[in-house]
Amino acid sequence: MSKTAITRAGFLRLAAAGLASALTARPLAAAPRPGGAAAGGYDFWFTRLKYNSGDWDVDQRMPANLITSLIDYTNLRVDPKEHTLALADPAMLSAPFCYLAGHKAVEFSQAERRNFERYVRNGGFVFVDDCNHDIDGLFAKSFEAQMAGIFGSTAMKKLPNDHPLYSSFFTFKGPPATSFELNGWGDDLIHDYLKGITINGRLGVLYSNKDYGCEWDYDWRNKRFLAEDNTRFGVNIIMYALSN
Template sequence: MPGLTRGDFLRLAAGGLAGALIEAPLRAAGAVARGYDFWFTRLKYESGDWDLDQRMPSNLITSLIDYTSLRVDPKERIVALADPAMLAAPFCYMTGHKLVEFNAAERRNFERYVRNGGFVLVDDCNHDIDGLFAKSFERQMAAIFGPAALKRLAPNHPVFRSFFKVDGPPNTAFELNGWGDDLIHDYLRGITIDGRLGLLYSNKDYGCEWDYDWHNKRFLAEDNTKFGVNIVMYALTS
């Protein structure tokens, strides 16, 4: 499906286009999702630890309900990366701090999803295990998309102004990682397909930063999930 726009992709995911472009499992997933503009999909993969920061999705979902007019599914969905149903999601989230080594089905779905209009936020949650998540995930991306595919986002990239205006990627309290550089990363990286960002990759650990009881948001001087709203709005509208 080369050249598919994000809008076309979302219509497919919602069940609006049928036929040879979409398999039966995707039509079924779209039928379940119909009625929502957004649902949060966490990718489950066989290697590593995919289920970190379990309160983060509810915080982001709450912000989307508070700040936007989107019809948002209030519950996180967990879908195996190897399951073709993940291809119907308008937005996917992947995290971990251990090894990432895709099996054949996971690799096939990940590549197809990104190349054909999907959007994945991948957040490195590594602080103390020698950068294993980052190093292994980046190897996977080089093998699938090419060694130069992951590129730094420009400070004026549309994701920083898609809803709120943000001066570059917000820092977190968790990003001084333990795998050798001890740096605050002042950039995000991504993979762009046909002028469209399909993968946003963070070493800043937004998952841990946004992983708290959502009731405690009222104690924050500034809601730190606003950038998450930007990411979702970019994913849905670009």
């Protein structure tokens, strides 16, 4: 195995032990751990990335719902608190999973761009959600342009509906639709695919135009009114991120 082709589980162990400097000549763990989460003995902590452009602080109740689902469905030791870190902060480099979302145009600073690339290339996983649920909206256009500038114009590709992501815990026949799509909001399209960037054979960036963040942004007590828990796909995303 090459030094950069580390699994996410290995990445998490290294980050938790403070040994990620063994990964490459550009050490990941030179940064402090996010919020001391690993020191608390957790297997997983949710990290939201804030960035200088746009509006990163969206779907504020969503992380609590995903955290609750992970506790309900899995045996992971899950930190009950959401962590928020600046993308420009080296502390984000030791998070096992990062979430980035927004509605507006995204323009990374040099430090944000450097950390995003370094994190993904060295084994990290970022779930990115377009809260406009548009293909050609401001967030979509600008974020995809950022990814093309960092990883190349052909790096972002559609994921096949038999991708292991869809069977990492629960089984789905491709990405579940959201009520926003079904109600004709956004670009009036049902997106039957997700996109991603694969580095050394593993998915490092998962990109959605489906607005899962807003779909899962409700008071956790309202889950009992759902015919089927729609955050189950979020469990798949996180379990895939931790195991690959």
